[in-house]
Amino acid sequence: MTDMTSTAAGMTAAATPRLKSWSWTELLFVAPYLLLYVVFLVYPLGLGFIMSFQYFDLFAGQAEFIGLENYQQLFSDRIFQGAVVNTFKFVIFTVPTFVALGLLIALALNRQTWWAATLRTLFFASNVLSVTIVTLIWRAVYLPQKGLLQNFLDVFGIQNIALLQDPNWALQAIAVTTIWWGIGLPMVLFLAALQQIPGEIYEAAELDNASPWQTLWHITIPSIWRTVVLVTIIQIIAQFQVFGQINLMTAGGPNNSTRSMVQFVYEAGFRQWTAGFASAAAQVLFVIMIVAAGLQFWVSRRKQEF
Amino acid sequence: MKLTTFVALGALALGLAVPTMAQAQTEVRFARFFGACEADFGTNTDPGTPSNECGVITTLTNIFNAENPDVRVVPEIVEWGPYYEQLAGRIASGDVPDISVMHGDMLINFVKRDMITPLDEAFTEAGIDVEDIAPGPRENVTIDSQIYALPQDFVTWLWHTNSGTMAEAGLGEVGAPVYPTSIEEMMEHARQFKQATGLPYLALTLDSNAMSRTLYTMLMQANYNLFPESTNQIDLHSPGAKExxxxxxxxxxxxxLVLIPDWASAFTGFSNGEYGNLIGGTWQIGDMVRLSEQTGGALEGYVAHVFPAINGEPAVWSSSHSWVMLKGGAATPEKREAALRFLRFLFENNIHWARAGHLPMRTSLMSDPAFTEMPYRIGFAEIPPIAEHLPKDVPQQRIIQPFIGEELLAALQDQKSTDEAFAAAEERVNTYLSRLR
Amino acid sequence: MASKTIARPMSEQILVASVVILAIAWMVPLVWIVGLSFKNSLELVVDPNAVFRFPYTLENYADLMVTSNLGVWLRNTLIVTVTQTVLVVAISCLAGYGFARIDFPGRNLVFILVLMGLAIPQHAVIVPLHKMFNDWQMHNTFQALILPGLAGPFGVFLMTAYFRAIPLEIEEAAKLDNASRFRIFWEITLPLAVPAMATLAIFTFLHSWNDYLWPLISATRPEMYTLTVGLAATQTNIDQSEGLGYLMAQAVFAGLPMLILYIFFQKYVVRAVAGAAIR
Structure with a gap:
């Protein structure tokens, strides 16, 4: 599946031999999609770019060209700066954990026993739940005084824990929720990669009396290095766009400690009725995403090197 | 031939069906928050049973529908969090409810965009006596000498008091606690209370709105002017704000004073008698009463008292719920008539709304025993003249209120200095307001 | 399986033990909320530890049947999800075949332009999308909920790659019979692409079922809410005085169908999600 669907394969369109010359009616194959693509992706992208130079009232439909004012305000806005910082922090909290924990679980569960299969099912199960259900569960876990976490900490005599109300811990608490929700994906990707490693390599290592630690560092990880990079990039792209958990668990608070960039766009555009300003923020998000996607493309084209 | 016959028949069928259905029942789409509670009040038509906003409004809707078989009021219930963005979204996309609830302070944003129908004539038509609407709420919904909404209540800020523990500390009797009249006296009471019971005197929830309303109230008592220059420039740096x-x-x-992480914990703590007073709002009274009845002992002598005048003259932050007819809604004469009939019904049954804890808005009800004898409330009759709100022309008050509260709560928890918090709050509010047109 | 061949030293046992403990920690929140869902909400306000004791009650689930709009939301979600899945698969197959087999001028350029769309996150175009549907007066319709989800290039990308991997000779024979291009596609090539279609369908289904931001701003009438948005709306009340048990019953009720589906089809679900991630 990896090879078949890799971006590299997608780029070699020119190599496909011709079946016969094309006719206009055959454009109907691609026309429906291209129409949707232009109307619902390309056009809004351009429109958003234009809106970012306007004062735009989404609800009154009123627009006025104001040049670079939105961008000037945006870059001097402390809340936006905070949102950028928070987003990067969130990526730093989650992505390495996804990679390390995903690999750990995959290593432990890479065997054909009934319990390993059960645990694989369990770790992946939370993945299919929607963000609203996940946050319902975790808000109940973090509830002050009566949450699961507080109940657990009561055993150790630790009182009055309110993570989501504490600016030093709220973002980490949301990160934990996110990892609980999404660990299944890195796990299965690592499992797939581990199963590609030929058994002979391990046998050789065993003959050399390599310690498990050495085997991990010198055999396993180099063999699946490409997957490690891939998981990292997939998670970077996903976590940069974090929104649902934050909107539902803290709405950006306390003391602005959890407001992410998408949350900022949402609030500015829809809560605060400043859609032009929100569009400017969305352009910044877009640029960051382009860089991340470029990175992914670059990595997948150079897969032989990994 | 066949197709035309089919179309003709279809048109005939539609033409017949639509008017007969309309005659049978006119639908009034009623957009509101206050939650859904069909499980408890879905079929209830006894206005005496419910004790919270949701229960009362559901029951009133039921009664109206039962009494008016030709009209059907269909509630469209949205949570209060995203209520206004969703309402604005609906207007923008041309899908407008016939009657909608709106906070008084939110009105200006919709009126400025020409989204609300003035109701002066409609009130005359429906037989709603405008003179009976208390001056405060009426003034709050009047813009350019036109009335844009039917107010429903006074929503105000208050103290929930456990008069049992207050009495233990020598601060009044059970059911008749004594409140401070200055900040110094509040400190004395609080220390006396703490010494006698070991408990904190006052509890404030870590809710940015609760913080802002408390600050607003204290500043209103000191006659502090938050918007001295213009309605899009707040002043939080003049003397008196920080004090x-x-x-x-x-x-x-x-x-x-103890900070409580959320309302659920605050309710639990208060009903377990963990603090003397909890700062809260009128909408919580009904639930508080229910809790105190459930818990028995710990919450002996529950009392709701208007926010004490600790910082000068009596004054309290207030808001109001009101009913509006958005432009584009109630488009047919039948719908308009039915919607007005429902408004009149809500006006006539205003007293029942007070069961949830708010004050009615009809002057004639202020001295009505049905209101004055409602239990647990102290000093509510004095509220109307002292209820204040931010200047009604200040746009997006629901957006700026949490800005202020968030910053100040950070200072209250030592995450920022007081000066930093006030400066940050002022800057956030003014940058935001300057961005609006 | 490769790792079977190596011995299981001490460190291996520690690894397994810690993952088992982790798995228990993973499961506890689920068990906890199921417990809460069987408790009276008011009892939970007064005593937070009531969940560990009798009595348990079914009243939250009974209330759910009477009050909540879950039925309507579930129906909306199903309509949106199923339609979106069917359309995405159909359109992607057509376009994928087009890009793989029809050599129209500028094809490679167009294909690259489409691929670049993979880098546009929907979150970055949400404001202008909202404006467009405003202008068309189309919010609060199924079209509004469905259409923007059809524009993502992932399906086209997946199908193009898959069709390219199918040998051309298979179609050559049919071409001699003078069959139309669409018939060749429909009768010969498409059946070979069923595995890729299944991957795409499952992935689209999951994605669409769990979509949050777009329905949040487009579906503003409670009767047009999807399950995700409806549940999001009710949970703004979680820290209000009551309703914890009721909210958890909602979560259980809404989460269960997906969990059951997942357990039945897990092999395919895992393959689809992993395949989509690798693309």
């Missing part, structure tokens, strides 16, 4: 807040901060530092 009020620093009193709370000092109480917190001395352990006289």
């Amino acid at each position: 009020a807040f620093e009193a709370l901060k000092q109480m917190k530092d001395e352990g006289l």
Whole structure:
């Protein structure tokens, strides 16, 4: 599946031999999609770019060209700066954990026993739940005084824990929720990669009396290095766009400690009725995403090197 | 031939069906928050049973539908969090409810965009006596001498008091606690209370709105003008602003004021008798009463008292719920008539709304025993003249209110200095307001 | 399986033990909320530890049947999800075949332009999308909920790659019979692409079922809410005085169908999600 669907394969369109010359009616194959693509992706992208130079009232439909004012305000806005910082922090909290924990679980569960299969099912199960259900569960876990976490900490005599109300811990608490929700994906990707490693390599290592630690560092990880990079990039792209958990668990608070960039766009555009300003923020998000996607493309084209 | 016959038949069928259905029942789409509670009140038509906003409004809707078989009021219930963005979204996309609830302070944003129908004529038509609407709420919904909404209540800020523990500390009797009349006296009471019971005197929830409303109330008592220059420039740096807040901060530092992470914990703690007073709002009274009945002992002598005048003259932050007819809604004469009939019904049954804890808005009800004898409330009759709100022309008050509260709560928890918090709050509010047109 | 061949030293046992403990920690929140869902909400306000004790009650689930709009939301979600899945698969197959087999001028350029769309996150175009549907007066319709989800290039990308991997000779024979291009596609090539279609369908289904931001701003009438948005709306009340048990019953009720589906089809679900991630 990896090879078949890799971006590299997608780029070699020119190599496909011709079946016969094309006719206009055959454009109907691609026309429906291209129409949707232009109307619902390309056009809004351009429109958003234009809106970012306007004062735009989404609800009154009123627009006025104001040049670079939105961008000037945006870059001097402390809340936006905070949102950028928070987003990067969130990526730093989650992505390495996804990679390390995903690999750990995959290593432990890479065997054909009934319990390993059960645990694989369990770790992946939370993945299919929607963000609203996940946050319902975790808000109940973090509830002050009566949450699961507080109940657990009561055993150790630790009182009055309110993570989501504490600016030093709220973002980490949301990160934990996110990892609980999404660990299944890195796990299965690592499992797939581990199963590609030929058994002979391990046998050789065993003959050399390599310690498990050495085997991990010198055999396993180099063999699946490409997957490690891939998981990292997939998670970077996903976590940069974090929104649902934050909107539902803290709405950006306390003391602005959890407001992410998408949350900022949402609030500015829809809560605060400043859609032009929100569009400017969305352009910044877009640029960051382009860089991340470029990175992914670059990595997948150079897969032989990994 | 066949197709035309089919189309003709279809058109005939539609033409017949639509008017007969319309004659049978006119639908009034009623957009509101207050939650859904069909499980408890879905079929209830006894206005005496419910004790919270949701129960009362559901019951009133049921009664109206039962009494008016030709009209059907269909509630469209949205949570209060995203209520206004969703309502604005609906207007923008041309899908407008016939009657909608709106906070008084939100009105200006919709009126400025020409989204609300003035109701002066409609009130005359429906037989709603405008003179009976209390001056405060009426003034709040009047813009350019036109009335844009039917107010429903006074929503105000108050103290929930456990008069049992207050009495233990020598602060009044059970059911008749004594409240301070100055900040110094509040400190004395609080220390006396703490000494006698070991409990904090006051509890404030870590809810940015709760913080802002408390600050607003204290500043209103000191006659502080938050918008001295224009309605899009707040002043939080003049003398008097920080002093009020620093009193709370000092109480917190001395352990006289406790911060509670959320409302659920605050309710639990209060009903377990863990603090003397909890700062809260009128909408919580009904639930508080239910809790105190359930818990028995710990919450003996529950009392709701208007926010004490600790910082000068009696004054209290207030808001109001009101009913509006958005432009584009109630488009047919039948719908308009039915919607007005429902408004009149809500006006006539205003007293029942007070069961949830708010004050009715009809002057004629203020001295009505049905209101004055409602239990647990102290000093509510004095509220109407002292209820204040931010200047009604200040746009997006629901957006800026949490800005202020968030910053100040950070200071109250020592995450920022008081000066930083006030400066940040002022900057956030003014940058935002300057961005609006 | 490769790792079977190596011995299981001490460190291996520690690894397994810690993952088992982790798995228990993973499961506890689920068990906890199921417990809460069987408790009276008011009892939970007064005593937070009531969940560990009798009595348990079914009243939250009974209330759910009477009050909540879950039925309507579930129906909306199903309509949106199923339609979106069917359309995405159909359109992607057509376009994928087009890009793989029809050599129209500028094809490679167009294909690259489409691929670049993979880098546009929907979150970055949400404001202008909202404006467009405003202008068309189309919010609060199924079209509004469905259409923007059809524009993502992932399906086209997946199908193009898959069709390219199918040998051309298979179609050559049919071409001699003078069959139309669409018939060749429909009768010969498409059946070979069923595995890729299944991957795409499952992935689209999951994605669409769990979509949050777009329905949040487009579906503003409660009767047009999807399950995700409806549940999001009710949970703004979680820290209000009551309703914890009721909210958890909602979560259980809404989460269960997906969990059951997942357990039945897990092999395919895992393959689809992993395949989509690798693309």
